[in-house]
Amino acid sequence: MSSSDKSEHPVQVEGLTRRFGKTVALDNVDLAVRRGLVFGLVGENGAGKTTLIKHLLGLLKPQTGKVRVFGLDPIEKPEEVLGEIGYLSENRDLPTWMRVRELMLYTQAFYPKWDEAFAEDLRETFELDPSARIRSLSRGQRAKAGLLVALAHRPALLLLDEPSSGLDPVVRRDILTAIIRTVAEEGRTVLFSSHLLDEVERVADHVAMIHKGKITLSAPLDEIKERHCRITLRFSESRTAPPELAGALWWEGRGQEWTAVCDGRLDALKQQAAEMSAEVVEEGVPTLEEIFVGRVKTGRAASREV
């Protein structure tokens, strides 16, 4: 790993495998996150997103493979690594007995780069009462408190594990804004996991899909969108099952009209459609959500066939 790699890729994971008993939580995962980008990690519950993020934080030790954050091993150099990371977990495990003010002072002690004025700004923006106990905060307020302490030392890498899950639109907006601000400041990087695909589609530069511990697709979002398409075919006669179309990830429809989300270019699919004398009545680019659902379903069908 050269030094330019280190500065260009704050996160590098190579051949990472992790088992919990018989369950393979991560299966030979390779990942490189480029500096200054928003990296979206998507997958079903239990796909391995949190396990992966815990390795980056040094909370789990790789059984096989290598994890480097800023070129360092988070297990060997926890202080250096964690000092540059802002982390918000899905469970926002905050000390519930503390007051907001105490949480801020407590967290500040761990981070030499803590920016007091910025922390205070965030507290006001998030409308958090400094004397309120964490225990008494609503779900949304807790998320904001967690976000505050993740951001206030202006980390070079922001790690958010399902930050929006279970939150109302107003708080979700605050979280997205935090992601946007972080990358808008030169050189900072965000890695976030989410199952809210529309949010990922809005803010991610690069998307990795993880399924049963394996990275099934990792590419710039634009590229993912370009290589998939959605096509609606109309057949002269009613069908009871979808047609065979190379690249189709999933089908929806009945009777004469069937819509497929496909991994493949439109022209190739149109040719196939012409060969089965079906008329193309609609075509377009699927949303990230449609692509994701399609790929998960194909994965399931494939594993059933094995």
Added chain:
Amino acid sequence: MRLHISLDDGVPIYLQIVNQIKYLVASGRLGPGDELPPIRVLAEQLLINPNTVARAYRELETAGILTKRRGAGTYVSDKGSPLTRRERARILEGRADALLVEAQQLNFDLEELTQLIRKRAQQFTKEDRKR
């Protein structure tokens, strides 16, 4: 300047911004010398990645529609609207294509569609006069 981003219509987000700004310039709602919001501000307003806004601005600069003044923001080019008639026509062509597809699916031929457009245009002029 109010832009609208849709995730469902299949047009990449940066292109939606490019198209809408072109449209605003072509229709005169953005004039020569008008300042555009900073990348970060527009990104936060639309809740999208700032790199996407940057890409849209870059494309519009290359097209000569926007000019970056060093350290002082992004402006609509002084030359006035650099959108040629051809480019303005292209905006309409997109709409026309959609209309044609729909007409075909609803079994209207070109003749009937043209008649319909003429009829609507007359209606428009009448309503204008009333105002």
